Amino acid sequence: MRDTPSILHVDLDAMFASVEQRDKPSLRGRPVVVGGMGGRGVVATASYEARVFGARSAMPVAEARRRCPSGTAFLAPRFAAYRRTSQVVMELLAGLSPLVEAVSIDEAYVDLAATSTGGLDIRAVTELALDLKARIRAATGGVTGSVGAGTSKLIAKIGSDLHKPDGLTVVAPGQERAFLGPLPVTALSGVGPATAERLRRAGVHTIGDLAGLAPAELIERLGQAHGVALYRLARADDGRPVVGEREAKSVSAEETFAADVADPARLGAELDVLAAQVGARLRAAGLSGRTVTLKARHFDFTTITRSTTRAQATDDPRVITQAARRLLGDVDVSGGLRLIGVGVSGLTEFAQDDLLSLLDPAARRETAADQAPDEAAEPxxxxxxxxxxxxxxxxxxxxxxxxxxxxxxxxxxxxxxxxxxxxxxxxxxxxxxxxxxxxxxxxxxxxxx
DNA sequence: TCTGGGGTCCTAGGACCC
DNA sequence: TCTGGGGTCCTAGGACCC
CATH class of the missing domain: 2.30.30 (SH3 type barrels.)
Known part of the structure; x- marks a missing residue:
């Protein structure tokens, strides 16, 4: 366990909505909801003005429309703009330490101990964080970030969440248990609705309650891995390192239809489109995989997956779609599907025909480095x-x-x-x-x- | 107008091998 | 012929995160 609050967690506040308000002055101070604008869309981000009326992430947009007053802006996401803003922030973080873990487009950990720049006591870290927040706001044109700092990822993450938006929480070394104790168990990453309900039935509401449970009881209720993990987190026992780069484990694409689809021909055609997207992204990343997974969501929201593993890894859309079409053939589609998806996992860095290209350089195809990565990955x-x-x-x-x-x-x-x-x-x-x-x-x- | 899209990790059972 | 333990791979589903 560290003895300085040298891990930072930075979380941009309502990022999508905030970028929209930055780019569209007439929206500043007004409720903004960004999400899927089709009939089955959900909210990706609600601005704090919209949260006042009960709009929340993952809520159906139709529900958000019911709750929010007229004058609320409902916008489709503009990922290219969010990606640019994210890059601006990530570059600022990279200036603080060579060890930055981007968790998502709007969230990252920074390990300040990876550099040897002076002291990291409470005062120094607080000043550094305040300066960082000011620079994020200036560099992004007004998007704010909340920051948590502590001796572990756990503490930093919960800290950044505590005083959102535009918050700062620095937890002093030694104060971790006291900090966590009164918080609800749902503050822990990894405690969702199902786990929270199981814990509630055991009379556990706060992280302090959780820390009082015997490990055997937690394991019995939550399973080995989850039980052990929560037992340790509740005691602020968290040695997870900040990791810079992580290898992708799977690549997938899926689509929810505006209206359920029962026509096998149409579903097959959709698989072609999705397989092409997955294949292009694999190729752009220089990856290929052995397992192809079909995902199907029925009209009643029941979801199944069917997978098949091949001897050779592939990134070829034709191979992917052929496997997916075969798997779809064994699925009862007569009631209509609301979603269909294709994924490839069991990834390796080399495509099968890379071997051939060694023998025949002329047959070598374009590699990821030859393409503009973003455009290639996400048209x-x-x-x-x-x-x-x-x-x-x-x-x-x-x-x-x-x-x-x-x-x-x-x-x-x-x-x-x-x-x-x-x-x-x-x-x-x-x-x-x-x-x-x-x-x-x-x-x-x-x-x- | 109920419930997106892209991921990760874990569990559990069966096949298969030693 | 019967019994069994451990390890790995594959498949399906579920919880969770942003």
Whole structure:
């Protein structure tokens, strides 16, 4: 166990919504919900203004619409913009330490002990964290981050969560148990609804309660691995290291249909599309895998998986889709599927035909390094001209840059404003107006020294 | 208008081998 | 012929995270 609070956890506050408010000044101070805008979409992020009305992550967007007042903005996600903002923050973190673990697009651990820059007592870490928060806000154009610091990942993570948004929690060495004790067990990463319910039935509500349980009882209730893990975490016994890079274990793609699909031909065609996405991402990452998994969600939300393992690893979309189609053949589809998915696991770094390319360099195909990784990995969908997505960035030949305020019935309404231009006029066009084009996200980084 | 999409880890049973 | 223990691989499902 460390004797300095040298692990930081940085968590950007309501990141997707915050980026939207940064890029669209008219949304600042207003409730914003970012998520799937199809009939079956769920909330990815609700701004704090929207949380007041009960909008939450993972909630159906339809439910969020019911709860939030008119004037709430409901936007489709713009991942390219979020990725750029994430990169800006990750670069700041990399300046603090060579050891940074990016957990997700909006979350990372930093191991300050990996550098030898001076003291890491409470005061020094607090100052460093306050400075970091200010620099994140400045570098991102107003997106805030909450930071936790402590002697372990556990403490840092819970600390960053405690005073969101724009919070800072530094837990002094030796104070870990006192810090955790009164918190609900659900504050622990790894305690979801099912585990929380089992613990509740055992009379366990707080982490302090949990720490009072005998390990044998926890193992009996939660299984060996989970029981042991929680027993240790409740005692602040956490030696998990900050790890820089992690190898991917699987690559998958799935789609939920707007309406359930029972037509095998249509499902097969969907598998072709998904297999092509998975194959392209495998290839871009220089990976291939032996196991192909089909995922199917029935009309009643029951979900099954069927997998098959081949002798040779592949990244070939034709091979992937062939395996997936065969697996689908054994699934009863007559009631209709709401979701279908394809995954590849058992990954290795070398594709089968890499062996061939050694013999025949001319047959060597493009490698990941030859491609722009992001574009290759996640092609941003180009919306059909008539199907504008709310929140999408657009450019009008006459009126300039703006974003889609709303659309429907053959029309699209655009608000003309940018990150640094004040809210402009709202104008409505025909959805197929040739003067209107999808545009890149406003790139305000660098435009303002 | 009930419930996305991309992942990780664990469990448990059966096959198979030594 | 019967019994059995341990290890590994594969498959299916479930909990959980962001």
């Amino acid at each position: 941003e969908p180009e919306p059909a001209r008539a199907g504008w997505r709310t929140g999408e960035d657009v450019r009008h030949a006459v009126h300039g840059a703006g974003w889609v305020w709303g659309s429907g019935r053959g029309r699209v309404t655009v608000r003309f404003e940018g990150p640094r231009t004040p809210p402009g006029p709202v104008r409505t066009f025909a959805a197929d107006d040739p003067a209107l084009h999808p545009a890149d996200p406003p790139d305000w980084h660098g435009a303002e020294g």
